[in-house]
Amino acid sequence: MHMKGLIGSVAAIAALVGLGYAASAQSGGTGNEAASNEWPTYGHDSGGMRFSPLTQITPANVGSLQVAWVYHMKPATAPAAAAPAATAGAGAPVGDVPEAAAGRGRGGRGGAGFSASGVTPLVVGGVMYLSTPYFRVVALDSATGKDLWAYQLPAGNPSTRGVEYWPGDAQTPAQIVFGSTNGRLYSLDAKTGQPNPAFGEGGVVNLNTPEILQGLSGTNALSNPPKVYKNLVITGGMTQENPPLGPAGDVRAWDMHNGKLVWTFHSVPRAGERFNDTWAGDSWKQRSGVNVWGFITVDAERGIVYMPFGAPSVDQYGGDRQGDNLFSSSVVAADANTGKYLWHFQVVHHDIWDGDLTGALALVDVKQGGRTIPAVSVINKLGMLFLFDRVTGKPIYPIEERPVPPSEVPLERTAKTQPFPVKPEPLSRMRFEAKDVATVTPEIEAGCKKLMEGVQLGGPYLPPGYNRLRVQFPGNHGGVNWGGTSFNPQLGYLFVNTNEMGQLSGLKDREPGTTGPARGSGVGNRVHPDGPYESVPGGGRFSIRDGANGPQQLLCQEPPWGQLTAVNLNTGEFAWRVPLGVTDSLPVDKQKTGRPGNGGTIATAGGLVFIGATDDARFRAFDAKTGKELWVVKLGGAAEATPMTYEGRDGRQYVVITSTGGGFFNNPVSDDSVTAFALPPSR
Amino acid sequence: MSSTRAAALLAALLSASLAARAQVVPAVGQQQRYAPPLQPLPYSHRQHLALPARLECRQCHVNPAAGNLMTYPATETCLSCHKDIPTNRPPLQQLAAMAASGKPIPWRRVYQLPDYVYWQHGSHLKAGVACAECHGSVPERDVIVVETEITSMKGCVACHDARQVFVDCGDCHEPRQ
Numbered sequence: 001m002h003m004k005g006l007i008g009s010v011a012a013i014a015a016l017v018g019l020g021y022a023a024s025a026q027s028g029g030t031g032n033e034a035a036s037n038e039w040p041t042y043g044h045d046s047g048g049m050r051f052s053p054l055t056q057i058t059p060a061n062v063g064s065l066q067v068a069w070v071y072h073m074k075p076a077t078a079p080a081a082a083a084p085a086a087t088a089g090a091g092a093p094v095g096d097v098p099e100a101a102a103g104r105g106r107g108g109r110g111g112a113g114f115s116a117s118g119v120t121p122l123v124v125g126g127v128m129y130l131s132t133p134y135f136r137v138v139a140l141d142s143a144t145g146k147d148l149w150a151y152q153l154p155a156g157n158p159s160t161r162g163v164e165y166w167p168g169d170a171q172t173p174a175q176i177v178f179g180s181t182n183g184r185l186y187s188l189d190a191k192t193g194q195p196n197p198a199f200g201e202g203g204v205v206n207l208n209t210p211e212i213l214q215g216l217s218g219t220n221a222l223s224n225p226p227k228v229y230k231n232l233v234i235t236g237g238m239t240q241e242n243p244p245l246g247p248a249g250d251v252r253a254w255d256m257h258n259g260k261l262v263w264t265f266h267s268v269p270r271a272g273e274r275f276n277d278t279w280a281g282d283s284w285k286q287r288s289g290v291n292v293w294g295f296i297t298v299d300a301e302r303g304i305v306y307m308p309f310g311a312p313s314v315d316q317y318g319g320d321r322q323g324d325n326l327f328s329s330s331v332v333a334a335d336a337n338t339g340k341y342l343w344h345f346q347v348v349h350h351d352i353w354d355g356d357l358t359g360a361l362a363l364v365d366v367k368q369g370g371r372t373i374p375a376v377s378v379i380n381k382l383g384m385l386f387l388f389d390r391v392t393g394k395p396i397y398p399i400e401e402r403p404v405p406p407s408e409v410p411l412e413r414t415a416k417t418q419p420f421p422v423k424p425e426p427l428s429r430m431r432f433e434a435k436d437v438a439t440v441t442p443e444i445e446a447g448c449k450k451l452m453e454g455v456q457l458g459g460p461y462l463p464p465g466y467n468r469l470r471v472q473f474p475g476n477h478g479g480v481n482w483g484g485t486s487f488n489p490q491l492g493y494l495f496v497n498t499n500e501m502g503q504l505s506g507l508k509d510r511e512p513g514t515t516g517p518a519r520g521s522g523v524g525n526r527v528h529p530d531g532p533y534e535s536v537p538g539g540g541r542f543s544i545r546d547g548a549n550g551p552q553q554l555l556c557q558e559p560p561w562g563q564l565t566a567v568n569l570n571t572g573e574f575a576w577r578v579p580l581g582v583t584d585s586l587p588v589d590k591q592k593t594g595r596p597g598n599g600g601t602i603a604t605a606g607g608l609v610f611i612g613a614t615d616d617a618r619f620r621a622f623d624a625k626t627g628k629e630l631w632v633v634k635l636g637g638a639a640e641a642t643p644m645t646y647e648g649r650d651g652r653q654y655v656v657i658t659s660t661g662g663g664f665f666n667n668p669v670s671d672d673s674v675t676a677f678a679l680p681p682s683r
Numbered sequence: 684m685s686s687t688r689a690a691a692l693l694a695a696l697l698s699a700s701l702a703a704r705a706q707v708v709p710a711v712g713q714q715q716r717y718a719p720p721l722q723p724l725p726y727s728h729r730q731h732l733a734l735p736a737r738l739e740c741r742q743c744h745v746n747p748a749a750g751n752l753m754t755y756p757a758t759e760t761c762l763s764c765h766k767d768i769p770t771n772r773p774p775l776q777q778l779a780a781m782a783a784s785g786k787p788i789p790w791r792r793v794y795q796l797p798d799y800v801y802w803q804h805g806s807h808l809k810a811g812v813a814c815a816e817c818h819g820s821v822p823e824r825d826v827i828v829v830e831t832e833i834t835s836m837k838g839c840v841a842c843h844d845a846r847q848v849f850v851d852c853g854d855c856h857e858p859r860q
Contacts, residue, residue, distance in 0.1 A: 116851035135847050156844040160851075182844040218837055240837055516717045516829060521798040540799065662851045669851065 037647040038123040038142075042162050042225045044602070044644070046298040047363030050486035052645045055606040056653035061679060062608060062621045062631045068654060068678040069145035073132040074114060114669045116640070116662025118599060120162045121674065123646040127190070129165065129176050130674065131158035133660070137178060137186075139193060143648040145676060149193035156182030156221075161482070161641070164225040164233065165190065166256050172196065175256060177233050179222020183208040185235060185254065200259030207235065211248070211264070214286045218246040224482070227296040227305070229336045231256045234305060236292025242520070243529050244313040244320065249291025251307050253339060263339030267291060267309055267327055274341070280322035287321065289313030290328045294358030294482050297376070298336055299390060305336040306376055306390070308357030315354040316464050316476075316505060316526035317533060319411035324349045331361060331378045331386075333393060343393030347380045349415035352407075352463060354476045354526070355382040359484020359600065366396055367492060367570045377569065379485060381478035382460075383428030383498055385567060386421050397423040397572050405458065408466035409507050411532065418461050423572030427565055428474040428498045429557065430460035432542075436557050440590055447544040448556035455504060465506035471542050473557075475503025476526075477664060483600030483613055483642060488624050493566040493575050495609050495624075499596035500561050502542030507533040550585040551666040552595070552615060562594035562614055564601070566627060576627035581614035598640040598663050612639025612657045615665035619643070619657050619677075637661030637671035652678045707845045708817055708831045708838045719828040720791040723781070725774050732822040736764070740814045740821070750805025755790040758782045793827045794818070794834050800855050816842070 033045040037054060044050050057065065115133035121140075122129045127148060128140040137158050139148040159179045166187075168174035174190040185207055187199035195203020207220045220237040227234045232253040239247045249267040254260065267290040269276040276284060289312040297306040312321055312328045329348035334341055348355040357380045366375045366387060376390035387396040401417040420426075434457060439445045456462065456470035464470060478499055486495045510518055510532060517529030527535055543553040555561045564580040567573070581595025599613035608630070609622040617638040621631040639659035647653055654676045662669040732738055743756035762782055765775060781788050794817075796802050815821065817833035832838035836855070843850045 115849035116853065133849050133851070135849075153847075155847065157847070157849060180844075181840065217832065219840070221840075240835075242835065246837075513721070515720045516793070516795060519795065519797050663853050664856065666853070 038125075039120075039644040039646045040122060040124045040165055041228070042120055042122070042164070042295060043297070043360050043362075046227070046229070046300045048295065048297045048360035048484070049362055049364065049489065050360075050484075050600070050602045050642070051488055051604070052602065053605045054645055054647055054653045055604070056647075057604065057608060057645075057655065057679060058606045059608060059623045059628075059630055064679055065621075065631060065633075065655070065677040066680060068652070068676045070676070071140055071145040071674040072672050073117065073130075073136075073138075073660075073674060074134055074672040075136065075150075114637075114660060114662075114672050116160075116669045117658050117660045117672075118161045118641040118663070119658050119674070120642045120644050121656060121658075122163060122165050123644070124165050124167075124174075124190070126649045128656075129163055129190070130658075131160065131163050131178055132672075133157060133160060134672075137163060137176065137188065137193070139176075139190070142646060142654070143650050143652075145674070151186075151188055151193045151195075153180060153184075153186070156180035156184060158186075159222045159224055161223060162225045164228050166228045166231075166233065169231065172198070172257050175199075177228065177256065178225060179207065179235060181219075181221045181223070183219040183221050183237075185222070185226070185233070185259070187233075187256065187259065198258050199256070205254060205259040207237065207252075208247070209261075212237070212250060213247055214245075216246050216286060218288065220247045223293060224295055227298055228256070229253075229298045229300060229303075229305065232262055232336070234296050234298070234336070236294070236296055236307070238293045239288045239291045240313060241289070241526065242314050243517075244288060245286040246288035246313065248287075249289060249309065251292055251296070251305075251334075251339070253336075265307065265332070265334055265339040265341070268312075269326065275326040278324040278326040283321040283323070287312055289315060290325070294356070295360035295484065297361045297363060299363055299374075300336075302374075302391065303336045304342065304390065305334050305339075306361045306363070307332045307334065308359070308361050308378070308380075310356035310358060311348070311351040311354050314520075314526050314528055315356075316352050316520075317409070317412065317507065317528050317531060318350055318352050319409070319413070319533075320528055320531065322350070322413045324415060325351065329355050329357060329380060331357060331376070331388075333376075333390070345378070345386065345388060345393060345395075345419075347378065347384065347386065347419060348382065349418060350413070352412065352414065353382065353461065353472060355380050355479075357381075358482045359480055362485050362487050362494065363390060364487045364494065364569060365489060368396070375569070377485060377487070377494055379427070379480050379496065381474065381476075381481060382426075382430070383474050383479040384421055384426050385424050385494070385496070386419075387569060387572075395421070397421055404461035405463060407463035409464065409533065410466070412463065414461075414463050424567050424574065426460075427496050427563075427567075428479045429500050429502075430473050432457055432459060432471050432473050432502055432557055438554070438556050438558050440554070440559065440586065440593065444544065444554050444556075447554070451504075451542070451544060451556060456506075465536065467506065467508045467536065469504045469506040469536050469538055471502045471504055473502045473542075474499065475501045475541060477501055477503075477541075477596070481598055483598055486601040486603040486609070487569075488603040488605075488609075490605065491566075491575075491624060492568055492570045493603075493624060494569050495564065495566055495601040495603055497564050497580055497597070497601060497611055497613055498562065500557065500559075500563065500594065501555060501596050502557065503540075504542055505539040506536035508536050510534045545666075551668065552583055552585060553666065554583070554585075555593075555596075560594035562596045564609070564611065564622065564627065566609075566624070578622070578627045578629070580611070580620075581616045581618065584616060596665060597638070598665075600642045602643050602645060604645060606653075610643045610645070610655055610657075612641060612643060612659065614638070615640075615663075615667055617659065617661070617667070619659070633677075635659035635671070635675070636673055637669065638663065638665065638667040640665075640667075648678075652681065654678045707842050708833050710819075710831055717829055719826045720793060722791055723789050724777055727825040728821050728827060729823055729825050746804050746808060750803050752802075753804045755788065758788055761788075794829060796834055802855075810846075810848070812842075
């Protein structure tokens, strides 16, 4: 076991832990975290409500928030993240395709030496824990942001969105558990940062087991924190978009004491298992994708784990996997102790729209007719919100199977129908017609009309075109991505930030005589490498860019281009909806278009909703009841992360956001800050 | 030891050394094996790299200032050796004809990335990545085929993980995606 850079402040951290926070004693999958004044797990509680009971910061005083401290994740000794554009070599390109246009290449993103992060820290017992994109997991004093310890991984990077906390027991002390980009699961002593020698081999479990790899190369990495339940840590995995055969997307549970595998849930049913017949022939064999790359939720009281599965690989062509393809793009409830199947619902049949479920499925209470229904809210990248009784799987609002367009692609067999909830209405645009083109400025309108020439319009569930492009809403990014939702149980409101971005894509027959894998240019490598089709040139986001006026994309439908919505789950209606974000390059009176982004909301009992996420590099607070924007601050980089809040040992409520820039929206990677905001200290 | 044998031995040693480092990037599995593209001229890297001249990759594949791509050799580069060699063999006659046409030789790229992927050869060379880590033992090959998964996401990430060089989604994927 390599141990580099362990910063020892054990006495200090022991003192912090010894302060005896009642909240911390309840954390770690016991089901009582909802009352915590800290932030003991990614979603605040195992049910993923992302709701804090803190009330110090309110709509009346949020405007007074100021920076309390800033932690810079990049260590002084960190190597450069990547070299900027190279200057080596001589001469002009000869006998070759021309060089790519300016703007491509790492140098186009700034080359500032920073690395991007979407991390949401945890705070337990006065200690903040977070993964950094500098190959380290660190512990900080949550009141000051000062280092307590740091653990440097020997290889790979820790999960970019955070870590998980296990409170320990008589046998094993409290642990910080997290995955890595190279498919390892680490367990570190929460007090010292030392790997638990009894966990796996020297504190590390290799997630790339033979059963997962299925005889092929690949990695089962973790981009998100795993989920603790009792003495188990439950892992999903990030497999691969392409090629279609590779690591399995199975969900597994491991014993926190020793790292031994306890149970496995097959995301693609094997031969003889129920629902295997939803895959034609042998198309289930060695299938990759169908993985939980998002967040796992646990009903700790009932012992049920909720797994949001993504689409199969490849996710825009399914001619090689006819059928509904369970459990792809499905929510599956299973016994958290055994992994035994309980119920499921497939949100997208035979997914060729990349309609992953990825945001944490929030466990919420829905009040109807004088009774309270324990529910699970399920939202996927296509922006449709489904509500189920989380014990029985019965829909709370009716769901209709509605006819959808067939595919033009000769070997594709789309499902004849797709499920639509009667309530709530879709959170994102699902259709585009010529009349919907953006008219924000004459230049945008003209550019977008040119982009639309020859493009198939329509929706919802318009399949990729054949020998032409089509525009899909929402596009591959969503909709609603991993930012997911937060829930205020006092109001009954679920808060959802949505991207409004279309995607152009289409397939055509491969050119005769071409060799090598089929190319999916413009559609995110979503063609079968050995299939009969390649992508129609010109695919990509349904947007134009004006590089002279900044990096932000200009989307081709009328705004809003990003929204924040409060859904009253008790009625299924929208309580309020507002544009989220500004387009800085537009004239002042036209800037409030809303913006796309990554990351999500948190809600507080103080009556607020906090969110970064948008590509305009702002951090905002909204009135939870009305949607009124109450506070906004410009950051050093886009905050493509979900914030968190906690009460420090000094009694102050802190709100923390990570803002590095980067991500999928052309933001430069310009910062390494984790910033804590608080009200001014009382005098 | 003749200079030719010495060069061959050097090439073999170099190849073995580089092959050992190449294990970070997975070799392509049987399912990912593809036929080589049909090139306009027969060309053997094995033959050329075994010559006493001790050619290096960058002598023919220059990395232009922008640094995004390596390039194919200019026809003049080929002629710098071949102009004095009798052109009685068909491939050399073809070469001479192409040179006379004034047009570049239409070599076909073997390793291709989708257009949404950011890529710079220059930054990787600057970081000390050896050609063989991604392209295999080229000095042993008569015909170049895709033999590593370096053009796939898992190939890229495997190498970045091993070297602990951070990579973000947007580092490789065109923002329009």
